[in-house]
Amino acid sequence: MVYLLYGLEEYQINKRIDEIVKKSNVSDINIIKYQLDNNIREIVDDAATISLFDNKKIIIIDEANIFDSKLDDLDYLESYLNNPNPDTILIFKLSSDKIDTRRKIYKAILNNGKVEAFNNKFNAYKYVSDTLKDYKVTRPTIQLLIKRVGNNPEILASEIDKLLIYKGEDKLITDNDVLNVCSHYIDTNIFNFMDNIINKNKKEALITYHELLKINEEPIKIVIMLANNFRLMYQACNLIRSGHTENDIVKITGKSAYPVKLAIQKGSKYDNETLINIIDELANLDYQIKTSEVNKSLALELFILNL
Numbered sequence: 001m002v003y004l005l006y007g008l009e010e011y012q013i014n015k016r017i018d019e020i021v022k023k024s025n026v027s028d029i030n031i032i033k034y035q036l037d038n039n040i041r042e043i044v045d046d047a048a049t050i051s052l053f054d055n056k057k058i059i060i061i062d063e064a065n066i067f068d069s070k071l072d073d074l075d076y077l078e079s080y081l082n083n084p085n086p087d088t089i090l091i092f093k094l095s096s097d098k099i100d101t102r103r104k105i106y107k108a109i110l111n112n113g114k115v116e117a118f119n120n121k122f123n124a125y126k127y128v129s130d131t132l133k134d135y136k137v138t139r140p141t142i143q144l145l146i147k148r149v150g151n152n153p154e155i156l157a158s159e160i161d162k163l164l165i166y167k168g169e170d171k172l173i174t175d176n177d178v179l180n181v182c183s184h185y186i187d188t189n190i191f192n193f194m195d196n197i198i199n200k201n202k203k204e205a206l207i208t209y210h211e212l213l214k215i216n217e218e219p220i221k222i223v224i225m226l227a228n229n230f231r232l233m234y235q236a237c238n239l240i241r242s243g244h245t246e247n248d249i250v251k252i253t254g255k256s257a258y259p260v261k262l263a264i265q266k267g268s269k270y271d272n273e274t275l276i277n278i279i280d281e282l283a284n285l286d287y288q289i290k291t292s293e294v295n296k297s298l299a300l301e302l303f304i305l306n307l
Contacts, residue, residue, distance in 0.1 A: 002084050002113030004064075004106075006094040008246075010257050011153035012118040013093055021058060024089055030057040036064045040073040044080045047088045056087050064092035065247060067100045074105065081108035095257040096247050124151035131160055137173040145178045150185050152258065159183060184211065194229060198270060198278060200307040209300060219296045220289050227282040229259075233267030234275040236260055240268075 003020065005013045021031065030051050034043050043061060051057040066077065084090065092109075097119050099106060109115055124146045132142070149159045159182045166181045167173060196205035212222055232255065239249050249260050267275065285303050288294045294302070 001086075001089050002081060002109050003089070003091045004066075004094065004099075004109045004113070004115045005091065005118065006096055006099055006115075007118030008095065008097050008257070008261060009118045009120065009122055010095060011122065012120070014154075016116065016118070017060065017091060017093070020089065020091065024056060024058060026056050026058050026089070027054060030054045032057065032059045034059065034061045036061050036066070036071075038072050040071060040077045044073070044077055047090050048080060048085050050085075050087060056089065058089045058091065060091045060093060062093050063247065063250070064094050065096070066092060066094075066105050067103055078105050078108055081105065081112060084112055094247070095250060096245065122151065122153050124153075124156060127153065127156065128160065131157075132173065135164075135167070135171050135173050141173060141175050141178060144175055145182060148178060148184050149182055152185075155185055194226060194233075195266065197226070197304065197307065198274060202304055202307055205304045205307075206301065209304060213297075219300050220286070223282055223286050223289065223300055227279060227286065229263070230275055230279050230282065232259065232263045233270075234272065234279065236263040237267040237275075238272070240264055 005016055007013060032046060036043075043059065047059050065071075066074070090113075099115075106115070125142060128142045128145060145159070145163075146156070149156055163173065163177060163181050167177065193205060193208045195201075196208065209222070213219075232253065235253060236249050239252065240246075244252070246257070246260060246264065249255075249264075250257050253260065255263075281303070285294075285299060289296045289299050
């Protein structure tokens with residue numbers, strides 16, 4: 001069986017892969033993972049070969065842009081797709097919202113397997129509400145959970161698991177439960193923090209900064225994180241303008257699809273000069289903290305107040 005799973009909702013794709021793996025009853029030793037990097041012949045030969053340990057095996061190819069005409073051995077892959085090994089489950093995973101349905105490779109997969117799209121935007125509130133449907137929990141408490149944890153599906157799932165273990169047989173979930181158990185993830189709030197800094201929303205930026213200090217985040221770490229994310233916004237948006245795809249940017253930057261997608265969405269609202277000025281100011285702040293020119297606890301707060 002051959003699957004092409006594509007879209008921008010990585011969590012949904014991974015969940016679908018988990019379903020396929022679970023249904024297949026294939027042991028872990030027979031699950032092989034590849035990155036597509038001009039190694040098509042190696043992947044096809046593996047797919048065509050009988051497993052030494054079991055009747056079936058699963059091969060998962062990450063970032064599988066099989067529609068890139070620059071790849072070697074595409075004819076070799078197409079030949080396999082038209083006559084796939086029935087004992088191999090071959091899964092192509094592609095982080096892209098669109099694919100070229102005119103290509104022969106697409107038609108070969110469609111004729112001998114399944115093509116599934118995962119572009120429906122993740123609804124964090126619905127996900128939490130559905131997951132906690134057997135518990136008594138108010139809308140404000142769900143909103144607090146999302147605000148604290150963010151809307152990354154994998155992180156949400158992990159934090160909800162922690163919450164349910166903590167509650168045990170108790171079916172009532174309160175604000176205090178969320179605050180006591182669920183971690184406050186900086187990464188999920190960093191872009192809002194950055195928006196507030198760029199837009200000079202001093203009050204909101206200070207609130208976020210003080211929240212980060214409460215969970216013992218080092219000011220220098222926050223400065224570095226801000227600078228790294230502003231640089232990613234600047235780099236990603238310029239690459240988009242020069243004709244690169246989101247998938248290209250993931251490969252170029254070495255970042256995962258989720259932060260790249262956020263960087264493009266957020267960065268597109270600002271011009272290059274604004275982003276460069278912020279990056280320069282943060283670099284100067286980093287130097288001042290490291291050379292003890294300013295009190296590290298007050299440094300970023302003063303930076304925000306002087307916006």
